[in-house]
Amino acid sequence: MPGLIGKKIGMTSFYNEMGRNVACTVLDVSPNYVTQVKTNEKDGYSAVQLAYGTAKEKNTTKAMKGHYNKAGVAVAEVLKEFQEMDENLSVGDTVDINQFKVGDLVEITGVSKGKGFQGVVKRHGFGGVGQSTHGQHNRLRAPGSIGACSTPSRVFKGMRMAGRMGNDRITVFNLRVVKMVPEKNLLIVRGAVPGHNGSNVLIQL
């Protein structure tokens, strides 16, 4: 499965040929460089390590600089491994936007926006408790019962409760590529992509 590392730039919308207004996300997919090829014989699994973005040399450790130097590429912002990539890639090669075409369905992985400590209504889609009148008070967004009494006299593991929400690794499948701007390395997909604007995402075909 070919893939690369990109960056979410932001959302906008435009009109397609049907005249429908389509919400879409703009992604930056500047060329990625192969920094390491892992093979079954040597590493126990096969994968390709890609580098994306630019970083300041003074903020890069010597160890990492050595790693980039070995591959002959500039210091990068992110390194990610992709399994099941094209086996003909070798260290120093570039992987760019040209592997995608308009109409492709891609899957995009990113880290969702952190929502903080949230209750069950927002976090798990609970309905809340009943009505707000007839003597009922302060239970509107409560979870309700979380189990029976003396049998089993405990709360089952995995019970959905309030807690930290968001900031998870999320993969969205089947996002259609609606437009490409190869000269600016921009990929525009239909729909939303997890994460803040400016956050890194993995795009896989």
Add this chain to the structure above:
Amino acid sequence: MQGIIREIQQEFMRTDIPDFRAGDTVKVMYKIKEGDKERVQPFQGVVIQRRGTGATETFTVRKMASGVGVERIIPIHSPYIESLEVTKRGKVRRARIFYLRGLTGKKARIKEKRG
């Protein structure tokens, strides 16, 4: 990064729409698809707000249709707008004239801008 988005939007934005603001009376010729036929429906009323920026900007037009207030939200850069004509420039003191919703008859008039 917003600059990149603006650049992309440029392509979809229309330049043939005249400038107008809240309080103006506009006549929008709106294309309507019925099956495979297309016809144009005029919608004339007072602009009560403009909202958003760039390609996603919209405006709201309000008119009284047989005693009932009708509001329509239209994207400014929509290809369904055949043409837009400003029939009257209104003099209002705010960018969103929602107070118009609570007014009827003579009270709901807007002073015309002179000159």
